[in-house]
Amino acid sequence: MSDVLSDAGSDSNHDDSQEDVMTPAELIAKLEEAWLNEKFSPELLENKSEVVECVMEQLTHMEANLQRVKKGDAKASVHRMEIDRIRFVLSSYLRSRLQKIEKFFPHVLEREKSRGEGEPSLLSPEEFAFAKEYLANTETYLKAVALKRMPPNLQTVDMLKAVPEPCLDSFVFLRVKERQENILVEPETDDQREYVVDLEEGSQHLMRYRTIAPLVSSGAVQLI
Amino acid sequence: MEALYDQNQADVNEAKSEGRAELIPSIKVRHCCLLRDQRCVTAYLYDRLLRIRALRWEYGSVLPANVRFHMCAEENFRMTIVVLSQLQWFSQYKKSLASFMRSLGGGEGLDITQDMKPPKSLYIEVRCLKDHGEFEIDDGTVILLKKNSQVVLGVAWDILSCVCVMSVSLCPQHFLPRWKCEQLIRQGVLEHVVS
Numbered sequence: 001m002s003d004v005l006s007d008a009g010s011d012s013n014h015d016d017s018q019e020d021v022m023t024p025a026e027l028i029a030k031l032e033e034a035w036l037n038e039k040f041s042p043e044l045l046e047n048k049s050e051v052v053e054c055v056m057e058q059l060t061h062m063e064a065n066l067q068r069v070k071k072g073d074a075k076a077s078v079h080r081m082e083i084d085r086i087r088f089v090l091s092s093y094l095r096s097r098l099q100k101i102e103k104f105f106p107h108v109l110e111r112e113k114s115r116g117e118g119e120p121s122l123l124s125p126e127e128f129a130f131a132k133e134y135l136a137n138t139e140t141y142l143k144a145v146a147l148k149r150m151p152p153n154l155q156t157v158d159m160l161k162a163v164p165e166p167c168l169d170s171f172v173f174l175r176v177k178e179r180q181e182n183i184l185v186e187p188e189t190d191d192q193r194e195y196v197v198d199l200e201e202g203s204q205h206l207m208r209y210r211t212i213a214p215l216v217s218s219g220a221v222q223l224i
Numbered sequence: 225m226e227a228l229y230d231q232n233q234a235d236v237n238e239a240k241s242e243g244r245a246e247l248i249p250s251i252k253v254r255h256c257c258l259l260r261d262q263r264c265v266t267a268y269l270y271d272r273l274l275r276i277r278a279l280r281w282e283y284g285s286v287l288p289a290n291v292r293f294h295m296c297a298e299e300n301f302r303m304t305i306v307v308l309s310q311l312q313w314f315s316q317y318k319k320s321l322a323s324f325m326r327s328l329g330g331g332e333g334l335d336i337t338q339d340m341k342p343p344k345s346l347y348i349e350v351r352c353l354k355d356h357g358e359f360e361i362d363d364g365t366v367i368l369l370k371k372n373s374q375v376v377l378g379v380a381w382d383i384l385s386c387v388c389v390m391s392v393s394l395c396p397q398h399f400l401p402r403w404k405c406e407q408l409i410r411q412g413v414l415e416h417v418v419s
Contacts, residue, residue, distance in 0.1 A: 056334065084343040091336040094328065098336070102277070126327040133320040138273065141313045145306050146265050151229035154262050162266065 024058055028086060031055050035093040037216055040173070040223035042209055043166040044100040044108055045216065049124040055090055059083060101131050104166055106159035109135060135159065168210040175204045178220040185211050228254050228261075276314050281337055283410065285318050338406055352414055 022030070034048045062083050069076045101108055101123070109131050112122050123131060139159070147155045169188075180199040185207070187194050199205065204224070215221045232254045235247045279291060321337075328334045408414045 052328065056328065081343065084339070087334075088339040088342050091334065091339040094334070094336045098324070126324050130320050130324045133316070137313055137316045137320070138270070141273065141309050142266060142269060144309045145269055150262060150265075151258065154229075154258060157262070157266055162263075 022054075027051065027054055027058065028089075031086075031089055031093065033219075033222055035089050035096075037223045038093055038096045038100075041216060042168060042170045042172075043213075044097065044104065044122060046120050046122060047097070047124045047127065052090065052094070052124075055086065059086060059090075062086075097127065098130070100166075101127060102134060104163065105131050105134050105138075106163050107165055110160060168213065169208050171206055172209045172212075173204065173206050173224045174212060174216075174221045175224050176201055176221050180215060180220055183211065183215075228258050232258070272310065273313060276310060277317060280314065280318060280321065284337065285322070287314075288412070340406070 030048075030051050034045075034051055038045055062079065066076060066079050066083070069079070108122065109128075112128060112131075115122065139157075142157060143155075147157065176199040179201045183197050183199060185195055185197055188208075199221070212221055216223060232251050235251050235254075279287060283291060325335055325337075326333045328336075
């Protein structure tokens with residue numbers, strides 16, 4: 001794949017939103033990692049808007065290159081398939097995020113409002129606007145249809161309580177990218193005890209998401 | 225709910241003014257009923273919203289006539305406010321989604337309601353289910369989509385094009401670029417022929 005992209009990407013290596021410049025192949029690999037993590041994680045993960053923007057730029061360049069290629073050339077179909085595949089991964093990633101935002105909208109907004117200054121952002125500005133509009137829209141609808149006609153002390157619904165939180169105890173499959181030592185596994189039931197595991201590089205596990213959530217954000221494990 | 229509430233209010237006032245503490249359990253029970261009723265109503269309405277949201281993802285921004293009919297028909301005159309609010313929620317949701325999609329990638333925009341399935345092949349075979357008129361694809365070719373037509377058109381590989389041109393009159397099958405057809409397939413205009 002790298003040679004298909006390299007002639008499209010060689011003139012577009014200005015991914016200067018990051019310190020080190022990524023090759024197109026690395027960029028797509030990052031997108032796929034983010035996509036898989038987002039698909040399999042029960043909660044909304046950190047937003048990767050710089051990856052999204054770079055990939056979109058890449059797609060535009062590839063489309064432009066494709067227009068210049070002689071029609072009927074066999075390579076054009078391969079390039080076209082590549083563009084389709086990348087676009088599918090990108091759309092699927094953004095769709096997963098949007099679905100989680102819609103499912104957990106009050107919690108997502110609460111987390112975003114209460115995060116510290118230096119912490120990375122959960123939502124991109126556009127996603128934040130979308131989440132706020134979704135909340136306002138839903139509240140307006142519920143008020144207009146039902147809540148207005150209820151007794152005075154029941155005219156509001158606390159969205160944080162009404163909408164369920166993401167289940168962080170759900171089990172996920174993961175592959176370890178960087179060796180981790182002394183990961184504490186909390187007991188699930190009263191008759192179990194907590195224990196410590198070491199995660200070897202390249203090994204695959206099935207664990208509760210809560211245990212390895214920080215490792216997913218740091219990139220030490222990959223959800224599969 | 226109103227009846228329960230009124231009864232409760234009367235009891236609360238009585239309890240407060242005359243100090244009749246034995247009314248408090250019945251007040252609590254009625255309050256619990258009221259809360260439960262509120263939860264049930266809200267849950268039902270929210271579930272409807274989720275189904276309406278699914279319609280946007282399934283059918284696109286313009287709902288087909290039969291779907292709109294189902295959204296409105298079952299409501300009788302007294303429930304008009306529900307219908308209007310639903311439509312208003314739908315149009316507001318459409319707008320939010322559209323402005324989000326437009327803003328992707330620094331203003332470039334990306335339609336994420338397309339590409340719902342991983343691409344398996346470049347071109348797919350489709351059969352036309354309804355008359356849809358003319359349809360233009362990227363290289364400028366205009367196709368006439370008529371009901372039950374299956375006309376061989378553009379092909380991925382140049383070497384096969386002569387074979388396909390010959391078979392236009394024999395077993396015509398539309399071979400269209402996949403990304404163009406997705407929307408039409410979802411709307412029911414084209415049907416994917418899996419041979």
